[in-house]
Amino acid sequence: LMMTANFDIRNESSYQRWLSLASHEFFHTWNIRRLRPKSLVKYDYENEVYTPSLWIAEGITSYYEDLMLVRAGLIEEDAFITGLGQTISSVQRTEGRLVQSLKDSSHDAWIKFYRPASNSSDTQISYYTKGAVVGFLFDTKIRVASGGKKSLDDVLREFWKGYHGDVGYEPEDFRRLCNEAAGEDLEDWFRVAVDSSDELDYQPVADWYGLEIGDIKPKSADSAKAVDEEKDSSKDTRSTRARRGRRWIGIGEFDSPATRVGVADTDEVIAINDKRTAGSVDAELQNYEVGDPIKVLISRNGELQEILVVVGTRAETKSWGLKATRKPTKDQKQHLAAWLGQAWEEEIAAESDADSTKDTQTKDAKGNNETDAANEESGESSEDKNDDGGL
Numbered sequence: 328l329m330m331t332a333n334f335d336i337r338n339e340s341s342y343q344r345w346l347s348l349a350s351h352e353f354f355h356t357w358n359i360r361r362l363r364p365k366s367l368v369k370y371d372y373e374n375e376v377y378t379p380s381l382w383i384a385e386g387i388t389s390y391y392e393d394l395m396l397v398r399a400g401l402i403e404e405d406a407f408i409t410g411l412g413q414t415i416s417s418v419q420r421t422e423g424r425l426v427q428s429l430k431d432s433s434h435d436a437w438i439k440f441y442r443p444a445s446n447s448s449d450t451q452i453s454y455y456t457k458g459a460v461v462g463f464l465f466d467t468k469i470r471v472a473s474g475g476k477k478s479l480d481d482v483l484r485e486f487w488k489g490y491h492g493d494v495g496y497e498p499e500d501f502r503r504l505c506n507e508a509a510g511e512d513l514e515d516w517f518r519v520a521v522d523s524s525d526e527l528d529y530q531p532v533a534d535w536y537g538l539e540i541g542d543i544k545p546k547s548a549d550s551a552k553a554v555d556e557e558k559d560s561s562k563d564t565r566s567t568r569a570r571r572g573r574r575w576i577g578i579g580e581f582d583s584p585a586t587r588v589g590v591a592d593t594d595e596v597i598a599i600n601d602k603r604t605a606g607s608v609d610a611e612l613q614n615y616e617v618g619d620p621i622k623v624l625i626s627r628n629g630e631l632q633e634i635l636v637v638v639g640t641r642a643e644t645k646s647w648g649l650k651a652t653r654k655p656t657k658d659q660k661q662h663l664a665a666w667l668g669q670a671w672e673e674e675i676a677a678e679s680d681a682d683s684t685k686d687t688q689t690k691d692a693k694g695n696n697e698t699d700a701a702n703e704e705s706g707e708s709s710e711d712k713n714d715d716g717g718l
Contacts, residue, residue: 343402343410351392359384362487365495380498381433382521386458387479389414390466398668405651407667408538411463412649415529415540418460419647422581423451429461429521430498446592449581452524460527461520465505466666467532468516472509475665482508533652536666537659541648574612575641576623584639590625597631598624612638 329348335341359367364380397407418424432440432454439451466479482504489504490496506513519525529540577583579592596604599611600621615621619638624631655663 343396343406346396346401347392347410350395351388354388354391354395357487357491358388358483362491363495365497368493368495375437377434377437379430379434380496380501381436382429382454382458382461383498383501385455386429387462387483389455389459390462394667404667404669408649408651412540412647414456414459415649416647417456418452418527421452421456422449423447424457425524425526426581427451428524429454429457432457444592446579446581449579464520464527464529464532465516467535468513469505469509470662470666471531471535472511472513475662477508477510478666479505479508535659536663537652537655538663539648539650539652541646573609573641574615574617574638575609576612576621576636576638577641578608584637585623588634588636590623590634590636591627594625594627596623596625 329352331345331348332341335345364378364384366376366378367384370376393402393407393410396402397404427435427439427450429452432452435451436454439447440453443451462479469482470478482501485504485508486496486501490500502513502517505517520527532538533540575583576585576590578585578590578594578596580586596608598604599608601624602611604611612621615638617638617640620635621638622633623636624633626632651663652659
């Protein structure tokens with residue numbers, strides 16, 4: 328059963344979301360309804376059922392929901408690429424991606440994903456969103472490795488043939504089929520994208536399709552070192568204090584000044600520098616400078632504790648996006664067209680030229696036939712004209 332508001336179909340963006348939902352659930356007809364992890368083949372409705380493969384069942388389905396729409400001509404290419412960029416942005420702006428792996432996100436759905444806490448975004452990642460992004464990257468990885476001969480489409484077809492119905496699949500089955508399609512061992516890639524919380528590498532996608540992906544580039548060794556030094560409170564200097572931005576200690580947030588010294592999300596802040604907090608902690612912090620050490624009095628399980636925290640500033644939110652490059656190469660155009668299920672523009676042009684030539688030849692033949700017919704009626708054929716020198 329799917330439902331939407333009465334007027335959603337009148338607005339283009341809300342209508343597209345409705346189409347995405349319909350496409351997602353339609354794809355589930357195969358992926359999860361009939362093609363399931365072994366642990367879900369005979370479902371136990373009385374107990375929690377755990378599987379590390381929800382990213383395959385839901386994440387890859389989320390990847391295909393809009394890809395099918397653009398292939399069917401229901402949404403424009405630009406809208407699809409923009410939407411995929413927003414999904415990538417959602418992943419890259421969630422700090423939990425650096426804490427929880429995609430495999431663990433799938434397995435821990437019962438105890439974490441469906442029991443969210445106030446700091447969930449700092450400790451967890453959704454197997455829907457990251458699963459969709461990893462599906463996109465896997466699709467590209469297979470295309471690159473096979474020289475464009477194979478894709479995730481081929482993997483899913485073979486996956487269906489071998490494991491639908493009561494058979495069910497294990498994670499290793501999916502990995503094996505991906506290796507076969509790519510023609511190489513992708514285990515290291517699986518380890519990074521699925522089994523760990525390492526950052527994803529988007530550069531191969533940009534190179535293959537001719538896409539620009541904002542701010543998704545691995546940091547150089549020097550810049551990474553600078554970030555590490557900045558996070559080290561012992562290296563805070565006057566120049567650090569001069570940085571502008573809203574003062575912040577990030578109670579309960581991933582890798583924040585408060586979290587690094589042990590202040591938890593469940594702690595109650597009583598006072599800052601011996602003065603009782605009258606309102607929000609953030610408001611109180613605006614009286615200090617970045618780099619100032621402050622004493623934070625907290626209540627934890629009924630006991631008072633004082634913890635020293637160095638005031639920081641919230642990092643600027645990066646802007647993430649995905650768009651086609653202005654000057655793609657010939658190969659990139661072909662790869663993009665193949666991915667989106669569209670004819671390559673040069674192929675279209677060639678077909679158009681062929682059709683034009685065929686039309687011209689047909690018209691010429693028709694014209695000659697009409698001339699011959701007219702001459703025959705007058706008792707003279709085109710051959711007679713040629714014999715007479717055209718007279």
